[in-house]
Amino acid sequence: MSSVAISVKNVHKSFRLPNEKNNSLKSAIVNFRQHKKGYTEQKVLRGVSFDIQRGDFFGIVGRNGSGKSTLLKIISEIYSPEKGSVTVNGSLTPFIELGVGFNPELTGRENVYMNGALLGFSHTEIDEVYKDIVEFAELEKFMDQKLKNYSSGMQVRLAFSVAIQAKSDILVLDEVLAVGDEAFQRKCDNFFNAIKKDKSKTVVLVTHSMDAVRRFCNKAVLITEGKIVKSGSPDKVASAYSDIFIQEARQQNEKQDSPKNTYNWPISVEEMNIVQNKKPTKTVVFREDFTISIDIKSPQSYNEVICAIDIVDAAGRVILNTSTRELKEKIKLAKGTASVSIDIENIFAEGEYYINYAMKDDFTEEQLFKYPEIYQFNIIGNQVRSKSSLTHPDVTWSVK
Amino acid sequence: MKTSNIFSKRNRVLLRELVITDFKLRYQGSVLGYAWSLLKPLFLFAIMYVVFVHFLRFGAGIPHFAAALLLGIIMWTFFIEVVSQGMQSIVGRGDLLRKIKFPKYIIVLSTSISGLINLGLNLLVVAVILIIDGVSLNAAALLFPITLLVLYVFSLSLAFLFSAVYVKYRDLSPIWEIVSQALFYATPIIYPLQMVIERAGEMAAKLIMLNPIAVLTQEARSQLIGSEVAVTASQLSSNIIYLTIPYAIIIGVGILAIWYFRKRSAKFAEEI
Numbered sequence: 065m066s067s068v069a070i071s072v073k074n075v076h077k078s079f080r081l082p083n084e085k086n087n088s089l090k091s092a093i094v095n096f097r098q099h100k101k102g103y104t105e106q107k108v109l110r111g112v113s114f115d116i117q118r119g120d121f122f123g124i125v126g127r128n129g130s131g132k133s134t135l136l137k138i139i140s141e142i143y144s145p146e147k148g149s150v151t152v153n154g155s156l157t158p159f160i161e162l163g164v165g166f167n168p169e170l171t172g173r174e175n176v177y178m179n180g181a182l183l184g185f186s187h188t189e190i191d192e193v194y195k196d197i198v199e200f201a202e203l204e205k206f207m208d209q210k211l212k213n214y215s216s217g218m219q220v221r222l223a224f225s226v227a228i229q230a231k232s233d234i235l236v237l238d239e240v241l242a243v244g245d246e247a248f249q250r251k252c253d254n255f256f257n258a259i260k261k262d263k264s265k266t267v268v269l270v271t272h273s274m275d276a277v278r279r280f281c282n283k284a285v286l287i288t289e290g291k292i293v294k295s296g297s298p299d300k301v302a303s304a305y306s307d308i309f310i311q312e313a314r315q316q317n318e319k320q321d322s323p324k325n326t327y328n329w330p331i332s333v334e335e336m337n338i339v340q341n342k343k344p345t346k347t348v349v350f351r352e353d354f355t356i357s358i359d360i361k362s363p364q365s366y367n368e369v370i371c372a373i374d375i376v377d378a379a380g381r382v383i384l385n386t387s388t389r390e391l392k393e394k395i396k397l398a399k400g401t402a403s404v405s406i407d408i409e410n411i412f413a414e415g416e417y418y419i420n421y422a423m424k425d426d427f428t429e430e431q432l433f434k435y436p437e438i439y440q441f442n443i444i445g446n447q448v449r450s451k452s453s454l455t456h457p458d459v460t461w462s463v464k
Numbered sequence: 465m466k467t468s469n470i471f472s473k474r475n476r477v478l479l480r481e482l483v484i485t486d487f488k489l490r491y492q493g494s495v496l497g498y499a500w501s502l503l504k505p506l507f508l509f510a511i512m513y514v515v516f517v518h519f520l521r522f523g524a525g526i527p528h529f530a531a532a533l534l535l536g537i538i539m540w541t542f543f544i545e546v547v548s549q550g551m552q553s554i555v556g557r558g559d560l561l562r563k564i565k566f567p568k569y570i571i572v573l574s575t576s577i578s579g580l581i582n583l584g585l586n587l588l589v590v591a592v593i594l595i596i597d598g599v600s601l602n603a604a605a606l607l608f609p610i611t612l613l614v615l616y617v618f619s620l621s622l623a624f625l626f627s628a629v630y631v632k633y634r635d636l637s638p639i640w641e642i643v644s645q646a647l648f649y650a651t652p653i654i655y656p657l658q659m660v661i662e663r664a665g666e667m668a669a670k671l672i673m674l675n676p677i678a679v680l681t682q683e684a685r686s687q688l689i690g691s692e693v694a695v696t697a698s699q700l701s702s703n704i705i706y707l708t709i710p711y712a713i714i715i716g717v718g719i720l721a722i723w724y725f726r727k728r729s730a731k732f733a734e735e736i
Contacts, residue, residue, distance in 0.1 A: 079734065092633070137733070141565040144730045160563040167485065169492050174485070181481035182564050184474050 069234055069266040070116040070139060070156075074148035077109040077134055077290075108134045110290040111148070116283075118154075118233075119263035121256075123277040123284035123298055124270045125305050131290040132270050133238060136160065139268060140236050154233030154266070157183055161238070163223030168212035172203060172222060175211050179226050193229050200251075201225035217245060224248070228255050234266045235259070256280045274302040274446065303446060310347060310444045329433040331423055334401065335359040336439050350414055350445025351456060357405040358421065360433070366397040368427045371404050374420040375412070376437070383412060383454065394426075411457040414447045416440065475570055482574035487581070501582045502589060505541045509534050516654045523656045531590070531597045532685045532693045536653035538586045539612075539681055543619045544644060546579040550623025551630050551640065558736035568729040572627050576620050583612075594689070604687040611684045618676055618714045625721035628728040631735050651678045657695040666700065673697045676710040 080103040108131045116122045126132040137143045139150055140158035165182045166175050176197060180190040190197075198204055201221040211219065259265045260280055271277060277284050277298045284301035286294040294304040337344040340354040348354050356373065372387035386406070388395050418440050423433040449456060491497045512533060516522040523529030553575045554561070554568065561568065594601075630636045652660065652672060660669045672678050685694035697707055 090635070137562075142562065142733045158564060164563045165560055167489065169489055170485065174488065178481050178485055181477045182560065182566065186473060186477045187480075 067118050068115050068151075069118045069120065069153055070268065071151040072115070072135075072139065072148075073113050073150070075109055075112045075135070075138060075145045075150060076107075076147035077131075077138060077143065077145055078105050078107040080104070081106055108290055109138075109145075112287070112290070112292055113148075114285055114292065114295060116266060116268065118266055120283055121260050121267045121281045122269065123281035123301065124268065124287065125272070125274070125277060125284060125301060126287035127308065130287045132287050133160075135287065136236055136238050136268065136270050152234065155184070155231075156234040156236060157230045157232040158236040159227055159238065160236075162220060162227055166211060166219065166223065169210060171210055172207040172214070176207075176222065176226055179223065180229075183226065183230050184232070185229070197222075197225045197229060200228070217248070221248060224251070233264065234268070236268045238270045239272070253279075274305060275448075277302050306444070306446050310349065329431070329435075330364075331360055331362050331397075331433040333358060333421065333433065333435070333438065334361050336419075336421070338439070338441050346441045348410065348441055348443045350412075350443055350447060351410055352445075353408060353410045355405055355407050356419065356439075357403060359401060359403050360423075361401050362397050362399055362432075365399045366425055366432070368394050368425065369397045369432065370395070370424045370426045372422045372424075373406060375408075376418045376420060377413075377454070378416040381454075383417070384408070410443070411455045412443050413449075413451070413454055413456060414443050414445060416442050475567060478566060479570050479574055479577070482570065483577045483581075486574060486578045490578070502585055505538050505586055506589065508541070509537050512537060512654050522654065522659065526656055526658065526693055528597055528599055528689050528693050529656060531593050531599060531689050532656075533654065534593055535590055535685055535688065536651075536681050538583070538590060539615060539684060540648065540651070540653055540677070541586070542579055542583040543615065543677060545582065546576045546616070546619035547622045547626060548640065548644075549575040549579065550620070551626035551636065553623075554627040554631055554732055555634075555736055558732075561733045561736060568732055569624070569725065572620070572623050572725075576616070576623060579619070580616065590688075599689055601688070602690075604691075608684060608687045611680055611687060614711075614714065615677075615680045615684075617718060618680070621714070621718040621721040624725045625717065628721075628725045628732075631728065631732055647675070647677065651675060651681060652694075653681060656693075657682060661695070669695070670700050670706070673700060674709055674713075676714050679710040 082103045112131075112135060124132045124135065134143065136158070137160065138145050139152070140156065140160065141150075141152075142158065142160070163175075163179060165178050167178065170178065176194065177187065177190055181187075198207055201218075201224070203218060203222055206214065206218065214222070256267075256276075257280075259267055260282075267280075269276070269281065281298040283296070284298045285292045286301045286304050288308070294301050336356070336358045338346065338348060338354050338356055340348055340352060358371075370388050372385070374382050375384040377383050418437040420436045421433070421438045422431070422435070424431055447456070487498075491500055494500060496503065513530060517530060517533065523533070526532075550572045553571045557571045560566075560571075626636060626640065650672060657669055657672065660672060673682070679697050682694040682696045686696050697710070701707065
């Protein structure tokens with residue numbers, strides 16, 4: 065057998081999207097008479113080529129609508145390419161979805177046989193592994209219940225248990241990792257690690273999880289607008305993928321208007337910015353320190369002022385509260401403009417944040433300025449730790 | 465692309481599972497379950513019998529007309545079941561087609577096999593009626609399975625053709641409902657062909673007998689119940705061209721169906 069498992073050569077694909085609901089005879093006749101096409105042609109893939117070697121764990125990443133699922137369906141021979149070709153050496157089982165052919169009116173047992181048949185198992189082959197499937201899914205007591213009485217978690221477990229029995233040389237997986245609870249995720253991980261080691265198996269994985277790409281894949285491609293824009297090591301491809309988001313979020317954020325009008329306080333904020341790498345931005349790169357700079361204007365001078373900021377996350381939790389009291393000295397404010405800047409060590413998690421800013425006369429206790437959520441910014445990047453970690457300080461483990 | 469055939473192990477297994485699933489799901493949640501497959505044509509027969517034979521005196525003077533009526537209804541039910549369910553089958557299984565690669569014809573074939581199972585059960589009822597009615601079989605009955613086979617091929621061809629057309633044009637469903645209704649009355653099922661000859665002339669009867677379903681129904685009746693119960697095409701005319709037309713239609717539809725289904729099937733997954 066050749067060492068190339070899947071060879072994709074210059075594949076093009078476009079879809080005809082009907083302009084309105086067009087699957088009736090009447091609209092076909094009307095469109096024909098008016099010389100209308102009745103559909104718009106959308107190019108989904110524009111010349112995609114790559115080879116997947118036997119034993120590869122190959123990742124395909126891209127944004128929604130980039131054409132990666134279409135590509136997967138073409139590899140799986142569900143769609144046919146318009147131009148170009150796909151050559152597959154060996155048996156291939158696609159998992160566009162777990163539990164294909166599951167029917168809620170059938171029992172768990174019947175569904176296993178139906179699903180198995182679709183994955184290419186014979187009745188006796190399923191008989192042989194039936195016990196394993198049920199055990200793995202932990203559903204011994206439920207196999208004679210109708211599937212409609214299963215919880216969604218049980219359904220997924222059953223489907224996955226059948227799926228991992230697939231004996232094909234090539235497995236094609238679309239986002240199947242994205243479901244299930246933590247225990248199920250662990251099972252998925254174990255399964256993937258096992259086939260990653262098995263060099264006779266080839267896996268093609270489409271996913272949004274850069275974490276999965278880094279952990280399992282040995283090669284990956286990034287698809288944007290139907291073309292491969294990056295291919296090679298999973299690390300390179302995963303960061304290229306994250307870069308797309310950083311850039312896009314940046315463009316989005318820059319459009320939003322900066323400081324709000326603050327006429328009702330004695331002091332006004334003229335401008336507020338977050339500066340990272342000497343450039344003002346609303347998109348902060350993960351784990352890179354940044355500076356908040358605030359230009360204020362005061363109609364009079366004050367002998368003793370306090371400036372304070374909060375950084376609040378999207379859930380409203382105060383992640384950071386700090387003020388000029390930390391300086392342990394009195395701050396005088398002259399009439400006219402002044403600038404305040406705060407250097408911050410960036411240990412924050414990815415996400416959306418707001419800044420509250422306030423100033424107070426420390427002597428008279430007069431509130432000089434107060435504005436909650438005066439500024440909004442995002443932190444974006446390749447977060448390695450789990451999403452539940454609110455902060456990301458440097459950590460060094462040692463186990464002896 | 466690899467060519468797949470019906471005899472490959474995987475396709476056989478798949479066909480079997482689809483038929484079993486169909487079978488299990490069809491009367492899901494009904495008390496009498498599969499008995500309905502028998503009861504439906506029997507009740508239809510009872511209604512037709514009371515209205516047309518008892519009150520309107522259709523087929524008076526024709527021996528065993530009741531048995532002929534039943535056989536006709538059962539063959540018609542089979543034809544409609546295979547064609548109508550076959551037509552819906554590809555669209556109905558769209559979820560599978562979009563997610564996994566397998567030969568599309570298996571879907572149409574599986575619904576037709578459900579039809580065949582029902583036909584088999586219903587023929588048992590016909591057999592009982594024939595015995596009660598005192599019909600004695602002769603050598604011509606040996607041809608009956610061939611007639612059924614031709615009927616099956618014709619029904620299946622239409623099922624393939626319609627299933628592919630239906631993916632693109634859902635209008636086909638109401639159109640077929642109307643056309644099949646008209647076809648039912650244009651076929652000598654509830655009335656004997658002798659009646660057409662008596663009242664409308666031989667020409668009308670000849671026209672009716674261009675319809676393959678009419679030809680097959682009359683052949684089956686003649687083979688199983690006796691030549692006096694049903695006038696066959698060869699009794700109307702000995703013109704070889706005339707006699708060939710219905711079979712030419714069957715072959716023509718078959719070729720058209722294979723060509724069109726093969727041409728369209730690669731795109732089913734995208735178009736459903």
